[in-house]
Structures are given as C-alpha cells and as structure tokens.
Amino acid sequence: MEPASHGLRESATFDRATIHAIQRAAETGIYDIRGWGAKRRLPHFDDLLLLGASMSRYPLEGYRERCDTDVVLGSRHAKNPLRLATPVTIAGMSFGALSAQAKEALGRGASEVGTSTTTGDGGMTPEERGHSKHLVYQYLPSRYGMNPDDLRAADAIEVVLGQGAKPGGGGMLLGQKITERVAGMRTLPVGIDQRSACRHPDWTGPDDLAIKILELREITDWEKPIYVKVGATRTYYDVKLAVHAGADVVVVDGMQGGTAATQDVFIEHVGIPTLAALPQAVRALQELGVHREVQLIVSGGIRGGADMAKALALGADAVAIGTAALIALGDNHPKYDAEYRQLGSAAGYFDDYQDGRDPAGISTQDEELAARLDPVEAGHRLANYLRVMTLEAQTLARACGKAHLHHLEPEDLVALTIESAAMARVPLAGTDWIPGAVR
Amino acid sequence: MATLIDLAETPVRELNQALHTPSTATWRILNPRGAHAVACGIREDLAVEVEGHVGYYCAGMNQHATVTVHGNAGTGVAENMMSGTVRVRGNASQSAGATAHGGLLVIDGDAAARCGISMKGVDIVVGGNVGHMSAFMGQAGRLVVCGDAGDALGDSLYEARIYVRGTVKSLGADCVEKEMRPEHHAELAELLKAAERDEDPADFRRYGSARELYHFDVDNTAAY
Secondary structure (H helix, E strand, O other), X not given: OOHHHHOOOOOOOOOHHHHHHHHHHHHHOOOOEEXXXXXXXXXXXXXXXXXXXXXXXXXXXXXXXXXXXOEEEOOOOOOOOEEEOXXXXXXXXOEOOEOHHHHHHHHHHHHXXXXXXXXXXXXXXXXHHHHOOEEEEEEOOOOOOOOHHHHHHXXXXXXXXXXXXXXXXXXXXXXXXXXXXXXXXHOOOOOOOEEOOOOOOOOOHHHHHHHHHHHHHHHOXXXXXXXXXXXXXXXXXXXXXXXXXXXXXXXXXXXXXXXXXXXXXXXXXXXXXXXXXXXXXXXXXXXXXXXXXXXXXXXXXXXXXXXXXXXXXXXXXXXXXXXXXXXXXXXXXXXXXHHHHHOOXXXXXXXXXXXXOOOOOOOOOXXXXXXXXXXXXXXXXXXXXXXXXXXXXXXXXXXXXXXXXXXXXXXXXXXXOHHHXXXXXXXXXXXXXXXXXXX | OOEEEEOOOOOHHHHHHHHHOOOOOEEEEEOOOOOOOOXXXXXXXXXXXXXXXXXXXXXXXXXXXXXXXXXXXXXXXXOOOOOOEEEXXXXXXXXXXXXXXXXXXXXXXXXXXXXOOOOEEEEEEEOOOEOOOOOOOXXXXXXXXXXXXXXXXXXXXXXXXXXXXXXXXXXXXXXXXEOOOHHHHHHHHHHHHHOOOOOOHHXXXXXXXXXXXXXXXXXXXXXX
16 A cells, blocks of 8 residues: 555655654664765755857857866876866775775776776775776875875875765774775774774864975975865865865865765764855865866765766866766666665665675675676776766767866856755856845 | 985975985984974985974884984874884974884873874883873874873773873773783883883883774763
8 A cells, every 4th residue: 555645644854764763773772874975855966057058159069079178186286286088086985995896996997087086094905006097095084004105106195184974073984894904904903893083193273284285295205286175064164274284186075975884864964065065165266366276176976977067167177976986886786676675775775885795796895795896897887987977068068168178167057946046156047146146 | 424404404395305315324404493394204224313303293104214303393203104213302292103003103201192193003102291192092003101191091992002100190981901911011121122211111000992892882872
C-alpha cells in the first residue's frame, strides 16, 4: 500500500529520514557518521542560467571556432606554476579513505586529460605519484605521512584549513579502514578509530600562516605553488586573509563538498553553499586587486560542464570535483545495487564510505573489494567524464560568444530564484533586480 | 673550516638555498635576530651552528643535519623533523618538535605549550619545564621532561611515551601514569645520555596512553 494514496500524510517536519535518525540515535547512543556531502536541497548552480548570444552578442561556431580551456595555477610566487589543459581538477581524497586502486585511477584519469589530482589526509602513495602528471600535496593538520621528500616530489602544495563538508572539524577514519599499510603511513596502531586534528599543530591564525607558507616555500626553494584551502563559511574574510598570508591559489569548498567520514549533523548544518561562497571569494580577490593573479578554485557539488561554466562565469579560475569523480570511477553504479542493499543502502543512495565495505572497491581497504576496481578502466572512465565536462562548458561558452572559458562573466548569467540572485549577485531572470545590490 | 653566513647581510633565502646544495659540511650562522625558517629543509649530514635567537620553524623538516641554536627558538622548532639532531641551548616557544617523525630534539631550557604535539617518532628531551598540552595526540616517539609538565599532558595520546622528572599539573584525556619497568629505565638512560644530561632515570615517572579512546564508544561520550 502506498500510504499517500490512502490519504496518509507524512510530516514535513518529522519526515521519514528524520524519524529514522531519531530511532537510530535512540538505539545506538552515538551520532551518525557517514560519507558523501550535504544531501539537503540548497541553492546551487541549477538556479542560474546562461544568456546565450542573440542580437546584442554573437556566438562562436560550435566545433569550428576555438574556445580554449587552459589554466595556469600558482603564478603569483611559484617558479613552477601548474599549467593544466582544462580548468577542472580532482579534489583531495586520501589513500585510506580510498583504495590504492581508486587513487591510481584518479591519477590516471586526471593525467589523461592534462589536469591535476590531489593527495589527502594520510600522505602520498607511489601509485598516486607515479600515475599523476600533476599532483597537489595536501598539508593537513594531522600531518599524517608528511615528509619533505614527498613535499619536494609534489607539483603544488595545498595547505588545508578546512573542507566544505566540515569546516572547523578534523578528519576521521574508522578502524575497519586502518589496515597495516594505512596505519604504517600514518604512524598509528592498526584498527583504531583514527581522529585527525581540526587545527594545525604549529600555527594559529593568518599571521602565523604567513610564516608557515614562508617555511614551505623555503623548504621547496620557492618552486611549488602554494594553495590555501578553506571550507566555505566566512569566505570573504578567509580569502582576504589567505591572500595576505601569501597564497598563490585559494581553494573554496562549499558545503556540498564530500567527505569520507563525518558526523551527519556536521555535514548538513555547518558551512554555506558553494553558490553563496563563490561571489564572496571573487569580491575579496577583486578588492585586493589580485583577481586572476591569485587563482580561485571552487568545489562542492560540481557535477558537470554547466556547473563549471557558471562557476567560471562568476569568477572562479577552475573547479574541483570529488564526489563526481568517484561516481565516474564507478561509485553508486546500478550493477552493485544488490550488494548495496545488503548493506542497508541502494545504488544512488550509498554514502557509507566510512564503513570500508564499498562493493565498488573505491572507499575501502578490503583487498578483495578493492581488486574489483580496475585502475586503468576506471581512470579512463574518469577521463571520459572530464572530457565531457570540458566539452559541455565549451559548448555553453561558445553560445555566449567566448573564445576561452575564462571569458565567461557574471553578465552572462541570470538567476531563477530570488535566493540565488542574492547569493550569486546576478539579476533575477527577466528583471534587472539583484536583491541586496546597492545602486 | 665552517662556512660563515651573516644574516645581517645575507637573506634567509640565500642561506637556505646554500644549505640545500651545500658546498661544505659545517656552517656557522651569525645574527639570526629572530628570523623565521632558518636552516629549514636541510637533507644532508651537515653541522650548523646558529649564533643567536631564531624565529618560527628553525630546522623545520630537518633530515640528517645537526643544528644547534645558541639562543632561544620560536614556534615550531624542528617541526616535522625526519632525522638528525636539533639542539636549542636556550628556551623554545610553543609546538617544539611538532609532528616530527624522527631524530632527536634537545631543548636545554624550557619549552612552551604543545611541546611534541602530534609527535610521530621523534625523541625530545627538555632540560626544563614544558607547557600545557604537551605531546597532545602524540603518536610515537619519546618525550623526556627533566622539569615539570603543565596541564593536560599527553591529551588524546596514541603510542608516544612520556617521562617526567618533576610534577605534572594534570594529565589529559586518556593519558595515565604507567609502571617504570627495566626497559623504560634503560631507554630513558640512553635518551638522557644522547641529550648530554646527567639526571638519574630513577627520578622519572612514565606516562602513556590508556588506549580507552581508540574506538568510538557510547561510554566515552564525555571524553569526545
């Protein structure tokens, strides 16, 4: 029986997921920990539309006239900035959270299309370094696996202050994923529930960060671009402080950004949407006179070329993907639906990355499960997806008359909702009204 | 003959570049005057004498070198050291030896808060006192305190071992006093000798992890 067809009414306040959460809490006495990112509905790039060319603008010929996609990241201070073929990068995800095969696949896929991938909490693996043409090395509060040889072997360094799924929170990796190899890389006992610190151990605040960045530059002889990554909260101020601290690149991760293991309450209730953060970041860079000199990477819920084009139009230099990249590798694939159901989930719903029993072999350290993922094939799937994203963004940019993705601008956008118009600071479609704008 | 670098005349950048591609094995650095990132990122077996006070991150990420600071050191001296020896003749500010994976850090004077925070295998010997939250989340290695320890020593400790000769103001979550067995007396004696200290190992007490917070548990919610 379908309850609604019999006149039964579900509470909007106490919906089924809420009722289940209360029941689960009552049974276990501890908060829910899961992977993925925010699942609630949020203002997002879907709420923006691009204005294609017509009488007042002329479009570029699809497939014939060039629409370039290259991007240089880290040109402010670094001797060797990253030169990427497409402005979509792979966000930081750790070996430990992900299998070695998944990390290798990310490297292969990114390298196939000339973009970068990123390490995560837990250090750099040889598989990842070996298969990544451009590898960004994360410098995290835990400093698990941190060593100067890997720092020098990286193509860029990303100082991580936070991530969109949990700004202000540290990492966690539950015991079932702390295998001998993972534990060895992190100098931890095998099988414990690992906590990562939420603050860096040897600096606090932006003045200290400036000195920390100086040290990292000194150790690497000023060769590597230094990124600063923040979870989206007080983005306007954070971006300004990151620039003052000396960042070459600022990475802003909105609350839709994914995680391998975080409390559900944290994922859903801390941080601001990517759409709200991005214009703040751009405004901060513009006010400091460094927009485009300090590059901006935006992540958190980027799913395709439309999201990428709209983010670039709002002023980002590149976007980063995490969850979407895992889906491209094979995460949540229908062929594993029966196994997802055995775990109490289903294809399209699976978010138990913390659990280590991922049938797709991606968010696991179980050797048999991990062996299911062929890094070559999965890497190629990711490359295909990145190509599609880039082609989609080019299609949209050409329609707006742009010869480079970076020529997209806020003027090319309108908003479908008052909320998104206020956040993105573009007019509500069909009007010239930007809520909150001072004329 | 030591290579002489005067930081009153030479930028730190030039110093570090020279130390990364060294032409000699011994170095003497004058007039550091609190400069940051002095002698960081060295990867060879050099002997570096710093004649004065240094700022943040002196000898950061050191590999193989022996760096001696004839003065005080700012925040994060020898942070993330992998190997070698760093010695501070004076006092050290907070986060001395933070996250260091190996080597020996000796501080003849006092060390401020968070000494040995998140230590991952380094040995640290402090001649004086250490501030609060020292060895916070210490994963591996040994911290020896010849004086007193401040509040919350060894909070959320993993497998690092702590020896304190004086008083401990308070222990952090999951840190407990443990029995000094013969092997602990022996390793402490070795550490004191390496640090050129003459304290008697018999005067120290040992602290380590109770390992009760290693797994998330309903009964531990007060500690989370």
